[in-house]
Amino acid sequence: MNAVATARAAYDCIVIGGGHNGLACAAYLARAGRSVLVLEAADRLGGAALTREFAPGFRVSAGAHLLHQMPARLIEELALEKHGLRWAAQSLPTAALAPDGAALLLSGSGPESIEGPVDREDTEGYARFMALMQRFAAVMNPMLEAVPPRLGTERWADRLSLMRLGWRIRRLGRRDMRELLRIAGMNVYDLLKEHFRSPLLQGALGFDAVLGTNFGPRAPGTVMTLLYRLAAQHGAGARALALPAGGLGAVADALAGAARAAGAEIRLTAPVARVTVAADRACGVTLQSGESIAARAVVSSADPQTSFLGLVGSEHLDTAFVRRVHHLRTRGLAAKLHLALDGLPKFSGLPAAAHGARLLIAPSLDYVEHAYNHSKYGAHSAAPALEITMPTLSDPGLAPTGKHVLSAIVQYAPYELTGGWAGQHEAFAQQLIDQLERHAPGLRSLVRERELLTPPDMEREFRISGGHWHHVDLALDQFYAVRPVPGATQHRTPLPGFYLCGAGCHPGGGVMGIAGRNAARQIIAGEPAQ
């Protein structure tokens, strides 16, 4: 049966999902000479890294809205700039908005510097703190970009990669190493209180630690998530926080260009219903349309629950493995607000030139922690923390002339809202606009249209079960060598011929492409060429 399936296989590999990781995986596979077919359920590419219209004439990066974690190396390797990737803005600074008074400006590149309402101690402290963090980030970056070892094996490759990590930490020197080990398990709240006095500065840095996670700044492990973010950013190099011209969808388009140029085929509106299994091997897929396509291997960029429980099915997997997948924490806490504006709003305390920065509403650590509290009890924040971009300032083509787009990530908005989202969606959107109005008086009257995406909305639109930023929550027990679950690390799965390449794998979510690239390597190593 297996021999028959293999003989007829039309492709070396089918990639399920045309999100950025699926496309990166396809591109690397195709460049290695494999015949590849990408099947995307939606009628466009990009997954949660996309650009689409949300109001007539207004387009927005409707999922991820900043590119800051894609390794410069990957962009080069796949020649994404040659395939059309352009930059509307690079090295964006961050502006921490104050409830009243001047905003705090954090530089976006080069030596870390700070401008605004902080004393000298905090100013100098910030440079020192960031330098230390950057050293740690540099140590962690290779761990982030490599396939993690498997635990408890006797294999040398696994031991070696653990030893390398240990060695890199050791090489930090005694003082830094001690400090890293001291803070690694800490919560970011305590760490930032140790270092800084300005609540505004603390809030801004604390927000970065919890952005996209299911934590508040007082949760243990949040220093780790901050370091993780910085480590990913480290790989992105000088470009740091960037806005691709045309929105995040442009990244997907460039990746698709690279994949196609190397020979990959891409089909849209082709939702996969099931992975075909014969003789205990993945040997193709069946589309929802009923069409079957054979392949010698299948790799899924859909989230692990969708991939295993939906597409493969428990029937082909062992009980404890299925239980682990079933118990993954996958409920998202971040919402997305899009505003189509008739003019440019004016944020108080923010210089006109800084409106194109990444704006944060996270005025203190307690503010963020309070915002988080609600979500523990099934409510959305009364006063959420926000990350705001107005991409039209550097990329006016996203809106009709003179008009603007505001895109905001909103924390926290639980997937499972008590009472359900249906009755509260409208009021929450209204509440967010009121909140923005307080920071930018007159904004409300500029709002022509708005769109609020809650985690359930994103679950529907992006087909991510739970609507989570990272597909699978990024926390110590779902991290690195055990991500997404033991038995499915290293992009391999218990089902021979079936691989994972999405954000559910190490190193997690964020538009990086690393999971896609590393999965391709594992497939190339594990599946001999035809």
Next chain:
Amino acid sequence: MSDSAGTAPHYTRPLLPTPFHERARALSQVDSFVPWAGYTTVDVFTNAGQEYFAIRNACSVYDLTPMVKYRIAGPDAGRYLNRLVTRDLRKLRVNRVSYCVWCNDAGNIIDDGTVFRLGETEYRLCTAERQLDWLLDSAIGFDVQLSEVTEEIAALALQGPTSCAVLKKLGVTGIERLKPFEFSCFDATGMRLMISRTGFTGDLGYELWADPRQANQLWDALMTAGRSRGIRAIGSRALNMARIEAGFLMPNIDFVSAEGTVRVGTSRSPLELGLGWLVDFDKGHFTGRRALQEQMRQGLQRQLIGLDIAGNKPAANALLYADRKGQREIGSVTSAMWSPTCKRNIALAMVDAPHFAMGTTMWAEVYLSRELVWERRMCKAQVVDKPFFAPERRRVTPPGDF
């Protein structure tokens, strides 16, 4: 059985009585009760030896009620069970029973039990230990309903050469047509009974599944019907002797449930337990399949085998050696007895490769107490075929009239 438990708080009665408890209590002469799965059950009524001979020579009644029973129903029930156990259950027809084991992901046995196919989409699973957590976890992704029905069903094992005759006497018409591993529903003396031709003795025998409210009626009717055929109530000790002769394994004696082990290397796969005939690699996926296939590829490191041991002293828990001096340890005995029926000193033992090959000889270190003066003996032992006792009558349909 909330009526028998009364209104007292549950913790005042940590062990429940079975529906047959009243009758068992009345017959118990040595007051030897043991806990089993939350119930108090008889270990010995009068004398384990006498009870054993009732199993082998006449007919025995054993209270099976504490056996944990699950109802598994729904459109996916068959697919669900086929993924749970190592055997191919796609072939299991309605009114048939299958003896099965199920494994964890690592291919080690969690438990064994019997699967009854009650209907197109309804099954019953009987196990020695509670398994609801594992069964529920296994149900993720399947459209099945699971419920424990232990308390809803009173069960008796009627085992021994005269068991068929006793049932006929009871008025169970057509019982002689029931084939091994078949079951059916019967009306007898005003009771509705489900009867399966199954058991744990390796002999002709049946298991009776009834409404607990009719427990006393059933017990009395059986005892009356069986009087002329030597019927006798037995406890667990006698049954344990019979099951060793029949080569059946006992959880926590011959193996430890894989989900209950803590130490590395103490779990056992069905291949290691000599149950390879229960593992079907061609039926599609089941939990543990990939691990078991890997074990096949690598070859077994140990296996459970039957031993014939010189002398007549049971080699309980004996360590086994390749040499008479006792320098090369190769395994240990898990169950042992002097078999009165086979007239052999038999044992089940876990033995390292390559010593489990049929015919291999080894030495068992047996300790004997002679009025508290201990003596160590090295007894020669040989790997032999299991089961030790397998009379033709267990299979013959219709059974002979003993």
